Amino acid sequence: MDAIVFGATGFIGRSLVAELLGRGQRVAAAVRTDTLTPWLLARGVDIAGLTVVTADITRPLADLPEARDVYNTAARYAFGLGEREARATNVIGATNVLEWAANLPALRRLVHVSGYRVSAPSGTPDYAALGAYEASKFEGDLAVRALAKERGAPLTIANPSTVIGPGQYIGLAGLVRNLWEGRLPAIPGGPEVFVPIVTIDYFARFLASIPESPAGEHYWVLDDATPPLPELIRTVADHLGVPGPRRSIPVGLLRRLPRALTGADPETLSFLSTDRYPTAAAHSFAAAAGLEMPPAEDALRVWADDLVAERFGTAAPGLRPYGFHSVAGSRTWITGDRHTPEYVLLHGLPMNAEVWTPLAGRLRGPVLAPDLPGLGRSAPSDRPLEEWLADLMSPVRTRPVLVAHSLACGPAMRYAAAHPDRIAKLVLIAPALLQAPGPRSARSAPAAAMLRRLSVQRLADTLHLPSGPEIESAAADLRRPGVARRVVRALRTVHAERGSGRELLDRVRVPLEIVVGSADPLAVPVDQRVIVLPGAGHYPQLTHPAELAEQLESLSDPLRR
Structure with missing residues (x-):
């Protein structure tokens, strides 16, 4: 084997395996359970050079394929661990990998992934003060270097900072989540706190290039241009379209206050430091290897999009590509093709663009599906x-x-009337302005509080829909500050405008179709042809996506010709 990667199913390890395979190397991936292969296949990685082997680094290693380069990316990265649990991987496991690698006859390099806060020439880790994670990483770093010197192993240590990218949901991601959910009342630490980042793609390329360089180096791999934490938080808040905290709270005070009040894990507080790090060797190596970091602010924005799309690790993204963009002066969540869509899909209440996921996969052309302003993930x-x-x-x-669906039908009709040259056809699905009003209770002041508290199943029952990822996505948004209130306000607006639907229809000068479910008929007679989907209710894009796609495709076929 050209390389063997321990911890190959982890956040860093799997990206390193993908990078090595992309370079044409033969790679052994040492895992406990093979979740790696599906991950690689889902990303289109050619796995012809991959061999998956079972290994438990907490025990002495044997019967593994020999390799020229050995990478140890395995680590127990979590807070709140017990000392024994943390040491099993971060100390004992690290030395077990080195002992095994030192006996390889053709070993070129052992690359050990440590941490930017824990690499030091000497010292004794204080488990009580640092917590089990950081202390065990500190102890493991010392143990690996001492053992490598004793065994004469060609060791290189990489000390990454906070590694960000798709799939990273701990560490700094927790702060972003609190910001997104309106639970970050103050900036932790002072104005010069430095929490540096490095992207996973860059770090994987860096690791893959290390064996070509001389052994013995310790590389601090991080972006010195990462903005100080207050500026970092403002950058992310502005991108997400959420208010950022204006106050800060000193680290010393955070340590004294109860965790129940601050929400801060005591083990994370040591990372709130103003320290800077010796990065010159890493920058010199990167320049020689032709590696270039993306700008820190751009990387943070891309990662923030990933976190929101993946609901901070609780859901798979729906439509792709995705991200926040400025539309009419507000931050808008947009999925799909912004430039050449064949369909533009506008959701109704209380949903977001995820409601179109079952339908979009059945349409032949690209789609553009935003979250309406103030709803879903979009700012007002x-x-x-x-x-x-x-x-x-x-x-x-x-x-x-x-x-357009439900609430969105009114604005869509007004747009079509004002810009008939911009669209080929207008399709209204369950247009709220032409249907019977919902219950008055849904538009009352207490309704917003009720919506915020609804579980996924209760929301599904309220909408007469089966629970699923689209309902889970909507429920998550309703719990964000202000979203439920804006849903209720939108319901009141639709109710106040009922009766104007017929007038709006008369103003539309583009081909127009109306689609409703048989269980959700129009209450206002119209001259236009109405397509009725048997058995469907108010959300046919969720309950009858195949039938709705067939209707939309048939309506679009004449336009294609």
């Missing part, structure tokens, strides 16, 4: 919905079919 806008829609459509170079 101070402009009318049809003006926001006009700005959303400004980069679109095609004449798509505009598909």
Whole structure:
């Protein structure tokens, strides 16, 4: 084997395996359980050079394929661990890997992944003060270096800072989550606190390149240009369209206050430091290897998009690509093709763009599906919905079919009337302005508090839908500050505008179709043809996606010709 990677199913290990395979190497991946192969296949990685082997580094290693380069990316990265549990991987496991590697006849390099806060030439780790994770990493770092010197092993240590990227949900991700969910009242630490980052793609390339360099180096791999923590938080808050905290709280006070009050894990507080790190050797090596870090602010924004799309590790992303963009002066969550969509899909209440996921996969053309302003993951806008829609459509170079559901039908009709040259057809699904009003209780002041408290199953029952990822996504958004209140406000707006639907229909000068479920009929007679989906209710895109896709495709076929 060209290389063997221990900890190959971990956040760093799996990306390193993908990088090595991409370089044409033969790689052995040492794992306890093979979750690696599906992960690689899902990302289109060619696994022809991969061999998966079973290994438990907490025990002495044997019967593994020999390799030229050995990487130990295995670590127990968690807070609140017991000392024995943390040492099993971070100390004993690390020395077991080195003992095994030192006996390989053709060993070129052993690369050990340590940490930017724990690498020091000497010392004794204080488990009580540091916590089991950091102390065990400190002890493991010392033990590996001492054993490598004793055994004459060609060792290189990589000390990464906070590694960010898709799939990283701990550490700094917890702070981003609190910011996103409105639970970060103050910035932890002072104005010069430095929590540096490095992206997983860059770090994997860095690790893969190390064996070409001389042994014995200790590389601190981090971006010195990472903004201080207060500025970092502001950068992420501005990108997400959420208010950032204006106050800060000193680390010393955080240590004294009860965790129940601050929400801060005591083990994370030592990372709130103003320390800087010796990165010159890593930068010199990276330049020689042709490696370049992406700008820190850009990397943070991309990672924030990933965290929101993945619900901080609780859900798989729906439509791709995804991310926050500025539309009509507000931060808007947009999924799909922004420039050449064949369909533009506008959701209704209380959903977000995820509601279109079952349908989008059945349509032949690309789609563009945003979260409406103030709803789902999008920040509020101070402009009318049809003006926001006009700005959303400004980069679109095609004449798509505009598909609107429920609440969105009114703004879609107004947009179509004002911009008939921008769309090929308008399709209204369960248009709220043409249907019977819902219960008055849904528009009452207590309704917002009720919506925030709804479980996924209760929300599904309320909407007469089976629970699923789209309902889970909507429920998560409703718990965010202000979203439920804006849903109720939108319901009141729709109720106040009922009766204007017929007038709006008369203003539309593009081909128009209306689709409803048989269990959710129109209450207002219309002259236009109405397509009725048997058995469907108010959300046919969820309950009858195949039938709805068939109707949309048939409506679009003449446009394609």
